[in-house]
Amino acid sequence: MTVRRISAGLVAAALFTPGLVACTDTGTTGTGASPTATASGTATATGTVAPGAGDAKQELLASTEAIRTGNFRFTMTGGGSTAEGQVHEPSQSARIRVSLGDASSDLSMTLDVIHHRPDSWVKVDLGGRAAGKVPGVEALNLGKYQHLDQNRIKGDRNLGFDFDRLDPAGSEVLTRGITEVRRTGEGAYAGTIDVSEAAEAGSLDASMIAALGAQAKSVPFTAKVDPQGRLSELVIQVPASGQTAAQEIRVTYSDYGNATAAQKPPADQVVEAPPELYRLFD
Numbered sequence: 001m002t003v004r005r006i007s008a009g010l011v012a013a014a015l016f017t018p019g020l021v022a023c024t025d026t027g028t029t030g031t032g033a034s035p036t037a038t039a040s041g042t043a044t045a046t047g048t049v050a051p052g053a054g055d056a057k058q059e060l061l062a063s064t065e066a067i068r069t070g071n072f073r074f075t076m077t078g079g080g081s082t083a084e085g086q087v088h089e090p091s092q093s094a095r096i097r098v099s100l101g102d103a104s105s106d107l108s109m110t111l112d113v114i115h116h117r118p119d120s121w122v123k124v125d126l127g128g129r130a131a132g133k134v135p136g137v138e139a140l141n142l143g144k145y146q147h148l149d150q151n152r153i154k155g156d157r158n159l160g161f162d163f164d165r166l167d168p169a170g171s172e173v174l175t176r177g178i179t180e181v182r183r184t185g186e187g188a189y190a191g192t193i194d195v196s197e198a199a200e201a202g203s204l205d206a207s208m209i210a211a212l213g214a215q216a217k218s219v220p221f222t223a224k225v226d227p228q229g230r231l232s233e234l235v236i237q238v239p240a241s242g243q244t245a246a247q248e249i250r251v252t253y254s255d256y257g258n259a260t261a262a263q264k265p266p267a268d269q270v271v272e273a274p275p276e277l278y279r280l281f282d
Contacts, residue, residue: 063231078249091261092117121145136276146273170201
């Protein structure tokens with residue numbers, strides 16, 4: 001695999017397309033045990049379902065409604081990459097900080113992406129032993145925010161942000177795919193998700209789903225909601241497939257209604273993005 005392809009794979013992986021994480025051989029084995037799901041309902045101490053219990057799947061679907069208000073903070077981890085940020089729809093702004101790999105990796109990357117409609121900026125830092133071989137690296141590692149051409153990033157999953165689809169992880173899409181679920185405690189759930197139609201969720205990727213094959217129909221998950229019934233954590237335990245190790249994808253949400261607007265970078269810290277940046281993300 002060439003450095004050019006590795007760099008493109010890193011970009012995709014850093015934005016949580018786990019099927020491409022194999023490019024860096026940093027797959028992380030999931031640590032959670034696979035839950036054994038039962039029919040929707042309240043699990044008692046004996047594992048049976050309490051009569052008259054509400055629909056646990058509907059509760060989880062309802063827990064994603066607060067995400068649509070577009071005022072929250074989030075984190076995502078999986079496949080050796082991490083991301084954290086905030087979405088603030090009232091100001092039409094968002095910020096996402098992403099990292100993949102470290103100094104010991106052949107190639108590491110950190111991205112700091114800011115959206116403040118109608119503008120977007122990204123600061124890129126490429127490191128690792130192979131960083132010097134990435135075409136145009138000198139034009140990328142500037143230590144400044146690079147102003148992005150909206151026409152070139154429209155629909156780009158890596159650099160763009162759709163304020164009509166506010167959740168970077170796509171938890172609502174994933175929740176719609178729940179096939180079995182049970183309550184495991186106060187505000188806690190476990191079950192399985194059919195992820196075969198969930199490629200549009202930002203925490204998954206079409207190539208990873210395809211590699212799972214039949215396993216994609218029944219992927220274990222756990223979830224938690226806060227005291228107000230809002231989704232606070234979703235953990236997907238992706239099984240091993242092909243050359244990719246099993247991994248755990250964890251998404252958290254917090255500060256509903258209390259996130260702040262993303263701040264535009266200072267003018268003296270901004271340059272126009274060079275052609276090399278767009279080529280890296282092609």
